[in-house]
Amino acid sequence: MTTMTLQERVARFYFDYADTLNRGKYAEWPDFFNPDECDYRIVSRENHDLGLPAPLMGCYTHGMVKDRVAMLIDEALTYRHMYFRHYITNVRVDECPDGGIDAGANLLVMQCDQEGSASTYMVGRYEDKLSLREDRLKLCKRLVIIDSFSIDTALAVPL
Amino acid sequence: MTTMTLQERVARFYFDYADTLNRGKYAEWPDFFNPDECDYRIVSRENHDLGLPAPLMGCYTHGMVKDRVAMLIDEALTYRHMYFRHYITNVRVDECPDGGIDAGANLLVMQCDQEGSASTYMVGRYEDKLSLREDRLKLCKRLVIIDSFSIDTALAVPL
Amino acid sequence: MTTMTLQERVARFYFDYADTLNRGKYAEWPDFFNPDECDYRIVSRENHDLGLPAPLMGCYTHGMVKDRVAMLIDEALTYRHMYFRHYITNVRVDECPDGGIDAGANLLVMQCDQEGSASTYMVGRYEDKLSLREDRLKLCKRLVIIDSFSIDTALAVPL
Numbered sequence: 001m002t003t004m005t006l007q008e009r010v011a012r013f014y015f016d017y018a019d020t021l022n023r024g025k026y027a028e029w030p031d032f033f034n035p036d037e038c039d040y041r042i043v044s045r046e047n048h049d050l051g052l053p054a055p056l057m058g059c060y061t062h063g064m065v066k067d068r069v070a071m072l073i074d075e076a077l078t079y080r081h082m083y084f085r086h087y088i089t090n091v092r093v094d095e096c097p098d099g100g101i102d103a104g105a106n107l108l109v110m111q112c113d114q115e116g117s118a119s120t121y122m123v124g125r126y127e128d129k130l131s132l133r134e135d136r137l138k139l140c141k142r143l144v145i146i147d148s149f150s151i152d153t154a155l156a157v158p159l
Numbered sequence: 160m161t162t163m164t165l166q167e168r169v170a171r172f173y174f175d176y177a178d179t180l181n182r183g184k185y186a187e188w189p190d191f192f193n194p195d196e197c198d199y200r201i202v203s204r205e206n207h208d209l210g211l212p213a214p215l216m217g218c219y220t221h222g223m224v225k226d227r228v229a230m231l232i233d234e235a236l237t238y239r240h241m242y243f244r245h246y247i248t249n250v251r252v253d254e255c256p257d258g259g260i261d262a263g264a265n266l267l268v269m270q271c272d273q274e275g276s277a278s279t280y281m282v283g284r285y286e287d288k289l290s291l292r293e294d295r296l297k298l299c300k301r302l303v304i305i306d307s308f309s310i311d312t313a314l315a316v317p318l
Numbered sequence: 319m320t321t322m323t324l325q326e327r328v329a330r331f332y333f334d335y336a337d338t339l340n341r342g343k344y345a346e347w348p349d350f351f352n353p354d355e356c357d358y359r360i361v362s363r364e365n366h367d368l369g370l371p372a373p374l375m376g377c378y379t380h381g382m383v384k385d386r387v388a389m390l391i392d393e394a395l396t397y398r399h400m401y402f403r404h405y406i407t408n409v410r411v412d413e414c415p416d417g418g419i420d421a422g423a424n425l426l427v428m429q430c431d432q433e434g435s436a437s438t439y440m441v442g443r444y445e446d447k448l449s450l451r452e453d454r455l456k457l458c459k460r461l462v463i464i465d466s467f468s469i470d471t472a473l474a475v476p477l
Binding site: 006007044045046087089090091092104108120122123124125146147149150 | 322323326330332333334337401403404405406407426428430432433434435436437438440
């Protein structure tokens with residue numbers, strides 16, 4: 001088997017994450033996060049650029065990340081069903097002196113409704129800290145900075 | 160010259176495929192397929208998720224793939240001319256124990272009309288089987304799963 | 319630290335370029351170009367395909383590249399503020415026998431207005447020549463070929 005570069009491994013981690021969400025496998029989503037160090041926030045680009053830290057949504061522990069998708073798994077939440085597709089581009093990876101990994105990417109999410117009509121759901125980017133333990137990558141911190149904060153379907157599913 | 164990883168080779172193969180279509184070089188499109196084992200289908204995501212196999216379009220031999228573009232090469236087909244651009248992201252590559260390669264990617268096709276106005280043409284993904292023979296990659300099977308199945312220009316050109 | 323492949327290095331160079339523009343750091347934009355050999359042009363795909371060389375915009379020296387963004391740095395130019403995000407995909411890299419690097423990519427630029435509404439700003443591709451000197455990549459020639467030439471905001475910022 002071919003060995004992958006670190007760049008390829010992080011990109012693959014991002015693509016597996018996107019695929020899990022696109023298939024609606026929300027129960028697997030918390031597995032992408034580090035259980036011991038876990039922070040997931042969505043902020044608008046406007047606030048982020050102004051240094052205003054209040055997130056549109058925030059999960060500050062692994063338990064909160066699990067709670068985030070609990071209602072999606074049980075289908076307790078009612079919302080208009082849409083198909084989503086996450087296009088992850090511009091993946092940038094930097095190794096830190098402390099052994100951690102800083103990474104980021106641009107994110108474009110397209111949605112299609114039941115009639116098959118496509119529209120733009122989300123324009124934004126990821127800014128992440130990852131750990132590599134026992135040869136597995138995990139997210140310690142994921143910041144989703146969204147340019148398109150006027151979202152009509154109100155963050156029903158994770159990004 | 161630098162050697163490429165398998166991940167890079169498959170990605171490059173995808174990008175060359177997209178470039179060939181974007182330049183309208185339809186006569187070269189069949190060369191991306193394995194002449195001995197060849198299957199090309201387009202299915203809607205809705206049908207695919209429900210396990211319904213009927214494709215919107217299917218080519219089950221290399222000859223059918225050649226036929227698919229014959230009318231485009233001869234300019235026998237009349238349709239409104241559009242510029243297409245294939246954005247291929249989230250490329251994932253897995254080597255199989257039997258020596259084959261499983262791969263996939265997300266696909267976003269943008270179209271621009273003669274007046275230079277852009278719109279979304281296609282949202283979907285590829286699910287492929289590739290072979291590597293005499294150091295050349297070929298598609299044995301390409302499944303194009305499209306989220307946006309309400310296509311106004313009716314699959315005039317390959318995806 | 320992990321070594322990067324040439325493919326990864328060029329991709330990273332492109333992503334750093336996009337990030338610099340997306341953050342509005344226009345003063346850093348000329349640093350991506352080779353000061354001794356510098357050519358930056360934007361052409362419509364229609365003209366490019368017909369072999370018509372007249373660009374929508376052209377900078378033929380490093381000084382002209384600096385001039386291009388001077389008014390943006392000083393905020394002398396008044397225009398409606400938009401957020402831009404460059405999605406760079408389909409990165410292809412070829413080493414030339416003379417030591418230069420031919421490379422290209424597809425480019426999708428999304429814009430978001432002050433109200434957070436997203437729309438497509440630009441569909442196109444890059445066709446570049448790069449040099450690698452003292453271990454740093456620089457653009458000797460960047461041709462931006464745009465499919466969507468009916469741009470309402472008139473090329474206010476670089477691509």
